[in-house]
Amino acid sequence: MSFLINKKLWLKINAIKWNLLTFIALIFTINYMGSKDTLSIISNYLVIFLFIFTIARLFIINFILAFIISVLISLELTFFVVTGERVSVTVLSASIDTDLSIASGTSQPFLIKSIPFLLAFSFLFIMSLVEIRKLNYKKYFTLLFCVALITITSIYYKLEVYKAYLVEWGGYTENDYGSKKLYFQKLFYHQYYPALLGDAFYIGSEFYELWQAKKLMNHEALPEGVVFNKVKNSPLKVIIIIGESSTNSHYSLYGYPYKTTPRLEQYYANKEIIKLDNIISGAALTRDSLRFILSYAVPLDNSRFFKYKNTMDMARAAGYKTVWISSTYESGPYTGYVASIEQSSDRYFNNRNNDILKDKDDLSIPKVLANEYKKGEKQFFILHMLGSHIPYSIRSDEKDKHLVTTKEATDYDRSIHHTDRMLDKVIKLVKEQNENTIVYYFPDHGDLVNRGHGLVFGDVIEQYNIPIIIFQNKNKLDMEKLIDKYRTKEGLFNTINNHYVIPEILGFDISSEVVKEAKEDGQYIYHPNGEVYKYIEVLENGFNKSRTYSQ
Secondary structure, X not given: OHHHHHHHHHHHHHHOHHHHHHHHHHHHHHHHOOXXXXXXXXXXXXXXXXXXXXXXXXXXXXXXXXXXXHHHHHHHHHHHHHHOOOOOHHHHHHHOOOOHHHHHHHHHHHHHHHHHHHHHHHHXXXXXXXXXXXXXXXXXXXXXXXXXXXXXXXXHXXXXXXXXXXXXXXXXXXXXXXXXXXXXXXXXXXXXXXXOHHHHHHHHHHHHHHHHHHOOOOOOOOOOOEEEXXXXXXXXXXXXXXXXXXXXXXXXXXXXXXXXXXXXXXXXXXXXXXXXXXXXXXXXXXXXXXXXXXXXXXOOEOOHHHHOOOHHHHHHHOOOEEEEEEOOOOOOOOOOHHHHHHOOOOEEEOOOOOOHHHHOOHHHHHHHHHHHOOOOOOEEEEEEOOOOOOOHHHOOOHHHOOOOOOOOOHHHHHHHHHHHHHHHHHHHHHHHHOOOEEEEEEEOOOOEOOOEOOOOOOOOHHHHEOOEEEEEEOOOOOHHHHHHOOOOOOOOEEHHHHHHHHHHHHOXXXXXXXXXXXXXXXXXXXXXXXXXXXXXXXXXXOOOOOOOEOO
């Protein structure tokens, strides 16, 4: 009798062996990526299992969908293995604004390493589908109903517990609606449901929020205290150059022991350029950094992006013809913050609509600048570089190869050397034209060499430390004094306040009350985990021990 029972039990286990192995693999993966309490782990598993169970009766497409889920889980698991942390919320946000070529280049180090996980999960999911398809319809739909009910109940319970915690903490009330409610919900799903539901819900929420917010975008209003001064003597040409992933600690101009910026050093020795110290970026990803720099959004209030004119609008209001030139492409599957600013300019060029820029080389930008330069006209240019974005090895050429620094940093340092050459070409062009011009260079953010940027854990403050370099031709504006006006009490200048510095260059007056508020805002940085911190507190204590500030 016992033999028959054991045989029956073995046959039942054998009938679901692939689902059991999938269960074990997913439970281990979810636990490894940060879910520690039993309810979260089981609930996470049920979400993925429910999806697999639901698609099992489909033909052909079920294997395709299972493969896609395998890709998503494998990439996130690989990211965790390589970096020691999950994909952050700001990286997820940036994914909808990123050119596919940039995204593929960034993910390249993870793609190859993810192949073993991809093969394993694909095999397990496909074999699980085959097992589930063997169920008769009655058992299939009964189990589907039960699994769906348990999954939804577990998610609802976990969400209610999370909301109760937030109410007790004081960051949430039952009366919160709209964007604030959605903000807390998407953080909840991202935090407690790694691998599938959390990322999918977060990205979906970003699409929805951006779509909703664009309905409210206002290109007419100015913040109170910002007024155009018609008699102010502004430059004929303003050229803003925005670098990429470029940390000041790798510039020989800033004391780095290897000659990464020989041309800039020569200009500095001749007193032709200004370099500024104690400069920080407001965020560690392009999408976030540029929305703070080129609009009136700040880390504590993103809604200002949609309420007021952006920098291109203000330049046009000041009588400038506006031109955006980029060696990258500003939007991904969905037009986001940076693209909306690019496309509000009079003319914009990127690697998809300009033949010169198609090679995606920063040295092509000065060529387009020369073509668009109109002598005697008031023009405002934004030159957006690929700079030192991962992968570093494709951000330089043969003329940079002579530079050899350290085994870990040579490729990155060559990209800085390439930036040095690009800036040199722009300065030479301005000298040749010999008009009243300001060239104002700063990167969007820094970088953790060989790790990248947008990272949450560890010593990641370096991704906020950047240079500012200024060249002026036939222009007497005291740029150092202008920027010093916006420094915090600790002497820091946060590039989010370029949304006041640039308008002042263009001829706008900023009231003392607004300057005071700007200096307060300049204390804060937006962290890739979606939280806001004071830079000086992070510098002293690290992110883990620093206080967070609500948006």
